[in-house]
Amino acid sequence: MITRISHDFDSNDDLGPDLELAEAFTHFDPEHQDPSYWYRFRQWILENAAGELARRRLVRELTVGDVMTSWARTVVPAALLAAIVAGLLLTRDQSAVPVRPVGIEELLVSEVEGQTIPAALAPSETSDAVAFASEVF
Template sequence: MHHDFDPNDDLGPDVELAEAFAHFNPEHQNPNYWLRFRRWILENAKGELARRRLMHELTVGDVMTSWAKTVVPVVLLAAVVAGLLLTRDQSAVPVQPMGIEELLVSEVEGQIIPAALAPSETSDAVAFASEVF
């Protein structure tokens, strides 16, 4: 093991503490412990590391294929619900088409658009824009 300490430090390494903790070091009884531990960790992580390497090489098509298991059923469910909503009885709720001005001023308090665009209160550019558009 590598000990990080400053050799120029006045205190230096605590020899008594190092000797006391030496019994907790697995390498104290088994000299090759840390090498075997590292090998064991890497062997067990090999599958996960390989999976992560493969994930890096995935394309958009691969990701979409993996998502298909969840996306396709959700899309089918949404299509069925939309179909049911479209085929239900439409006569129950009459739809009144609204004009653009009605949409713009509905539930708006204050001056409405035709009053705001009155020719007496606007400049020529605004009046031109209101007539053209």
């Protein structure tokens, strides 16, 4: 049974309910021509939603293991693909471009002109900018 919601209007309200508009809208109400329409509509919705409602009742009973098992359908193939790509990247021919490791000293003096290490080690030659920086910092 469908119950209608009735609004209590304030008696001090100048507008009040618009009876003409309410009368006009009753023609758009499907129950106007078929009194059992809303009951049948509710039954139709519940019948069509029965599968989804049952699934939602079962979701309550799921455990962490069940969720992890359901994820395995997508996670395992993705992990397998990532492992294959990583294997291909590791086994490709790396002899084409030889990589020369760079030491810390080479990085520090790569764009500095002159002798940096001997100047820093010789305390008598302190006029060089690199020697000054090494003394101060």
